[in-house]
Amino acid sequence: NKNALTINYSKSNFILFFPTSNDECFISSNNLKIHINNNALARTNCTKFLGIYLDETLNYKHHVNCLIKKLNSVNGMLYNRRDYISKQCLKNLYFALVFSRLQYGILIYGFATASTLKPLLICCNKILRTLQFQNRFSNVKQLYVYYNTLSIFQLHKLHIGKFVFKSLNSDFLMPDVIREIFPLSNDNNRKNYDTRLSNTKYLYYSSQPGYFYSYAYLCCKEWNAIPTEIRTTNSLNNFLKLFKLQLFETWND
Numbered sequence: 001n002k003n004a005l006t007i008n009y010s011k012s013n014f015i016l017f018f019p020t021s022n023d024e025c026f027i028s029s030n031n032l033k034i035h036i037n038n039n040a041l042a043r044t045n046c047t048k049f050l051g052i053y054l055d056e057t058l059n060y061k062h063h064v065n066c067l068i069k070k071l072n073s074v075n076g077m078l079y080n081r082r083d084y085i086s087k088q089c090l091k092n093l094y095f096a097l098v099f100s101r102l103q104y105g106i107l108i109y110g111f112a113t114a115s116t117l118k119p120l121l122i123c124c125n126k127i128l129r130t131l132q133f134q135n136r137f138s139n140v141k142q143l144y145v146y147y148n149t150l151s152i153f154q155l156h157k158l159h160i161g162k163f164v165f166k167s168l169n170s171d172f173l174m175p176d177v178i179r180e181i182f183p184l185s186n187d188n189n190r191k192n193y194d195t196r197l198s199n200t201k202y203l204y205y206s207s208q209p210g211y212f213y214s215y216a217y218l219c220c221k222e223w224n225a226i227p228t229e230i231r232t233t234n235s236l237n238n239f240l241k242l243f244k245l246q247l248f249e250t251w252n253d
Contacts, residue, residue, distance in 0.1 A: 009039040015047050017056055052105045060109040061116050068123045071098060075127045082130060090131045091147055098127055102152060107163055110156030111218055121152050141251050154247045157222055161243050164223045165236060181216045182223075 014034050016023065026032070034041045046055040046062045053063035074097045082090060102124070110117075128143040129136065144151055150158060167174045167182050223231070230246060233239045 007036060007039075009036065009041065012036070013042045013044045013047060015044055015054065015056055017058065019056060052108055059116060060112040063105070063109050064112060064116055064120050067101060068120055070101060071120075071123050071127060074098060075123070075130055078127070079130045082133070094127065094131055094147060095149075098124065099149060102155065103159070106152075106156050106159050110152070110159070111215070114153075117152055124152060145248065150244065150247060151251075154251070157247060158240070158244060160219055160222045161226055162236070162240060164219055165231075165239050169234075169236070182220065 016027075019027075033043075046053055048054075053060070053066060055062050078090070078093065078097075085093070102120075125140055125143065128134075128147065129138060132138075132143060132146060134143065140151075149155075164182055167179045171179070226243060227246065230239060230242045233242060
């Protein structure tokens with residue numbers, strides 16, 4: 001009220017995450033609804049929040065499908081005009097129209113299953129072939145190497161590494177609530193003596209069962225898979241450079 005803001009009830013809705021069959025039966029039998037100022041909110045199974053489509057099972061299929069649809073339209077536009085555009089300009093267009101969309105929210109939707117992300121990977125491969133005038137039999141890795149970029153799966157790993165590195169090394173870049181979910185092996189609250197993992201920036205897992213289904217666990221798992229000499233670099237730029245090089249070297253077609 002102080003800011004003179006009002007709710008648009010026709011555009012407001014609610015979502016129930018991971019509803020069970022018992023939940024659905026209870027809601028249906030009791031005709032449960034959410035009201036604000038006597039206005040009923042519609043229930044939806046998918047909603048857009050800050051540019052990311054969230055569905056009730058958090059599988060991100062809808063978000064990935066929307067990305068593919070947008071990128072296919074970009075591919076068609078570029079294919080019809082590529083003969084009139086220089087190679088450098090085509091590369092710039094890839095990063096402006098494709099890479100920027102892939103990068104946004106990848107820390108979230110990148111945890112979707114491989115079967116969900118595979119069509120997006122195929123779509124990106126197709127765009128790179130279009131921009132580089134290659135046929136469908138061309139080597140996929142070389143397409144990405146030529147533009148010095150990574151596939152969707154590797155890009156996700158790189159962003160996880162960047163996210164955790166900033167959380168562990170930059171007090172002013174991440175809020176405390178984020179930094180506290182990544183406990184180091186040499187955390188004084190956990191160990192008061194040196195171990196073989198001290199000074200390796202290895203992250204401990206929580207022993208709670210629910211933790212193994214959490215976002216924090218998946219980040220820790222990816223971070224601990226990064227070689228120690230890369231994890232322990234002092235500079236974010238050096239970390240990204242070394243980690244990206246390592247991802248290229250371990251690329252499997």
